[in-house]
Amino acid sequence: MGSVKAELLRLWKWPATWVLIGVWLVMTLTFGYVFNYLALNGGTNRGDLSQQQLISSMQPENVGAAVVRGLPMFGGAIVLVLAALAVGSGYGWGTWKTTLTAGPRRVSAMAGTLGALGIVVVVLVALTFVVDLGAAVAVASLEGWDWNLPGWAAVEALGAALLIAAMWTGFGVFLGVVTRGPALAVGLGLMWAIVTENLLRGVGSLLGPVESLTKVLPGGSAGNLAGAVGGAGAPGVLTDLSGTTAALFLVGYVVFFVGAATVLKVRRDLV
Amino acid sequence: MIVTTEKLTKRYGDRAVVDEVSLSVRRGEVYGFLGPNGAGKTTTIRMLLGLVKPTSGTAEVLGEAPGTPRALLKVGSLIEGPGFYPYLSGRDNLRVHAARRGVTGTHVEAVLEQVDLVGAASEKFRRYSLGMKQRLGVAAALLGKPELLILDEPTNGLDPAGMADMRDLVRALAAQGQTVLLSSHLLGEVEEICDRVGVISRGRLVAESTVEQLRGDTVLLVRADPIEKAHVLIEGSTLHGDVLHVRETDAGALVRTLVHADVDVQEVRPLRRTLEEVFFEMTGAA
Incomplete structure (x- = not known):
């Protein structure tokens, strides 16, 4: 418990935590509501979205989908950056050394970091939900739509959002431990989340086995889970796998990333 | 421990x-x-x-x-x-x-x-x-x-x-x-x-x-004239150029001995190896 409290205290007071959460909230508002609202009111909508789809995406009852649709790619990248920075910076600042000589076992120290990051991720998803709901209600009121509060589907979507965010958090933690620094961890993570998987999807159209692989890679699994809970219409969201299959892959990734990072942390010398 | x-x-x-x-x-x-x-x-x-x-x-x-x-x-x-x-x-x-x-x-x-x-x-x-x-x-x-x-x-x-x-x-x-x-x-x-x-x-x-x-034992440095006579008088002393090194802590007794033998005592002071000297000796030899 002491380790979680300590990590939470330092993450809570870390400007980077709030900058990243703030950036994500601005992004989700901008791309989820502001642009859609402008498109609905005099924009030149020449894309795939019909007016009805635009209205539907901004309805308060669809807020769950709005929260989850951004996480497979951009939201995930932000969570990954936060986790990679939180773990990787400790090597440069020498705080891992201070942590590991304070008393807790290495496993407990790692669990403290993971627990605190988990709480931050829950806060991030909850804030996203609240901000999106506020925006959706504001748009619905401005437009004079009949609207309903989110139902059970939103709970399912929020659960999916948490699982997707947990996977990207685990990925960030894993990279932070492997590279023992923030810069390379963030660079590699962003490269993977935003570039590599998209490139592979491009290659997948030429090579069947690569296409199958891309569906179950971390970003692919996240995209498929988001797609399965109604989060369509955003970059990185896919509909190739069932929600259960995608969720199982994500659980597997969480176990692998967190487990591998913990084993490395416990076994490696801190020099 | x-x-x-x-x-x-x-x-x-x-x-x-x-x-x-x-x-x-x-x-x-x-x-x-x-x-x-x-x-x-x-x-x-x-x-x-x-x-x-x-x-x-x-x-x-x-x-x-x-x-x-x-x-x-x-x-x-x-x-x-x-x-x-x-x-x-x-x-x-x-x-x-x-x-x-x-x-x-x-x-x-x-x-x-x-x-x-x-x-x-x-x-x-x-x-x-x-x-x-x-x-x-x-x-x-x-x-x-x-x-x-x-x-x-x-x-x-x-x-x-x-x-x-x-x-x-x-x-x-x-x-x-x-x-x-x-x-x-x-x-x-x-x-x-x-x-x-x-x-x-x-x-x-x-x-x-x-x-x-x-640092080891304290050694007394003795400068006297004639130094050879002092060397003979003080048992266990070693001659280093124009000075003697003596493993003796009672400087007073040593000076009295020399003065009674008509030897001019010019300088008597403890000569201790510094930790630095010991350190370089040890780390150089290791």
């Missing part, structure tokens, strides 16, 4: 960074761990704290295996400079550390006072001077009233005033009965503060004893 190691060894590939080091630190003493840069001091200390796993050999810290929570909670340490969150204040950094050690907030204020940092406790760590950072490191090490304090090069990078402050702090802690393992490459520092010394060179412990024992 508070710390004992038996043939403690750390190898990276073929290179032994620490080579069969057997040392012991007694309760209540300030133990100086002396050696040139790269001699293996920090690696040894990291092994005592469980940060680095030994390749072979054993170590015990307060009767526990190094790196276990039972051992670590009784040890406070500052290794190769303080490791704190730059965006947090000194006080918040200590609160984070206290939470990990299971120590209450009242201890934080007590240690801040002990290292004279209360006035700057609300400032961000990144704005601290090097001396303040080191003092905060010592404050963190003191949280939870540890039985053993391990300070690795605590005066590194400090200006002379900062070094003097740090030495005063260590002296004050020692006066309160705190056991301290102080690693340093600064001979004066060790000579000034430490009760016993372990000298490490190229990974091997080449000596372990009190500073006095390391």
Whole structure:
């Protein structure tokens, strides 16, 4: 418990935590509501979205989908950056050394970091939900739509959002431990989340086995889970796998990333 | 014994960074761990704290295996400079550390006072001077009233005033009965503060004893005329150019002997090897 409290205290007071959460909230508002609202009111909508789809995406009852649709790619990248920075910076600042000589076992120290990051991720998803709901209600009121509060589907979507965010958090933690620094961890993570998987999807159209692989890679699994809970219409969201299959892959990734990072942390010398 | 190691060894590939080091630190003493840069001091200390796993050999810290929570909670340490969150204040950094050690907030204020940092406790760590950072490191090490304090090069990078402050702090802690393992490459520092010394060179412990024992017996330097007559008169004296070296502590008796024999005594003074001379002798020979 002491380790979680300590990590939470330092993450809570870390400007980077709030900058990243703030950036994500601005992004989700901008791309989820502001642009859609402008498109609905005099924009030149020449894309795939019909007016009805635009209205539907901004309805308060669809807020769950709005929260989850951004996480497979951009939201995930932000969570990954936060986790990679939180773990990787400790090597440069020498705080891992201070942590590991304070008393807790290495496993407990790692669990403290993971627990605190988990709480931050829950806060991030909850804030996203609240901000999106506020925006959706504001748009619905401005437009004079009949609207309903989110139902059970939103709970399912929020659960999916948490699982997707947990996977990207685990990925960030894993990279932070492997590279023992923030810069390379963030660079590699962003490269993977935003570039590599998209490139592979491009290659997948030429090579069947690569296409199958891309569906179950971390970003692919996240995209498929988001797609399965109604989060369509955003970059990185896919509909190739069932929600259960995608969720199982994500659980597997969480176990692998967190487990591998913990084993490395416990076994490696801190020099 | 508070710390004992038996043939403690750390190898990276073929290179032994620490080579069969057997040392012991007694309760209540300030133990100086002396050696040139790269001699293996920090690696040894990291092994005592469980940060680095030994390749072979054993170590015990307060009767526990190094790196276990039972051992670590009784040890406070500052290794190769303080490791704190730059965006947090000194006080918040200590609160984070206290939470990990299971120590209450009242201890934080007590240690801040002990290292004279209360006035700057609300400032961000990144704005601290090097001396303040080191003092905060010592404050963190003191949280939870540890039985053993391990300070690795605590005066590194400090200006002379900062070094003097740090030495005063260590002296004050020692006066309160705190056991301290102080690693340093600064001979004066060790000579000034430490009760016993372990000298490490190229990974091997080449000596372990009190500073006095390391320096050896006091020798009297005698300059007299005629020097040959003085040499004959004083048993066991050795002639070094125009002076004698005498293993004799009673300078008065020696002078009386020479004066009664009509020898002009020009100079008599104790000649002691400095720790520096001993150190270079040992580390050069290792």
